[in-house]
Amino acid sequence: MKGFFLIFVFLFSANAFAGWDEANAAYRVGDYKAALREYKILAEQGDAKAQFGLGAMYLDGKGIIQDYKSAFPWITKAAEQGHSRAQLFLGIMYDDGIGTDQDNKAAFHWFTKSGEQGNAEAQFFLGIMEYDRLDGTRAHMWWNIAASQGNAEAQDLRDKIENRLPPSQIERAQDLARECVAKEYKNC
Numbered sequence: 001m002k003g004f005f006l007i008f009v010f011l012f013s014a015n016a017f018a019g020w021d022e023a024n025a026a027y028r029v030g031d032y033k034a035a036l037r038e039y040k041i042l043a044e045q046g047d048a049k050a051q052f053g054l055g056a057m058y059l060d061g062k063g064i065i066q067d068y069k070s071a072f073p074w075i076t077k078a079a080e081q082g083h084s085r086a087q088l089f090l091g092i093m094y095d096d097g098i099g100t101d102q103d104n105k106a107a108f109h110w111f112t113k114s115g116e117q118g119n120a121e122a123q124f125f126l127g128i129m130e131y132d133r134l135d136g137t138r139a140h141m142w143w144n145i146a147a148s149q150g151n152a153e154a155q156d157l158r159d160k161i162e163n164r165l166p167p168s169q170i171e172r173a174q175d176l177a178r179e180c181v182a183k184e185y186k187n188c
Helices: 002-028 032-044 048-060 068-080 084-096 104-115 120-132 136-148 152-162 167-182
Strands: none
Touching: 002 032, 002 048, 032 048, 048 068, 048 084, 068 084, 084 104, 084 120, 104 120, 120 136, 120 152, 136 152, 136 167
């Protein structure tokens, strides 16, 4: 009985993995209808990567009519499962009111979730939100962290804000950045 269970689990997971490979292969060669079909099957089974892929297809309008409101629940499901890129996209959707009402608090929440996983793009957006809140020190901190991961836009904004901040604030921002990295981006 135990052997049967292990074989069942192996076969089931192999089929799910094959569907993911098929979906990505189809997407890469521009067969969006096939990718859509495969993503949808996996997304309905709760696969976060497929949920994100399906939501992204709705956002881009590839293989399906572009529909931001249909993208939103799929991106949300993936984000709620901890998919970093989905969390980033959900932050952008809330920030810009794409497929949902504009909500800065929700945008900040999802950028933070993604940023805590080391996503430099999310950290870049956190810097923008802190700057918009008139907190140049925290904006510098996030842009410094994102820049250290190769985000050129963050590096540019960090360098520009340094011309406006007093040395004590720059030093504080650098201290905060070091502390944040040491804490692996959690509770910054």
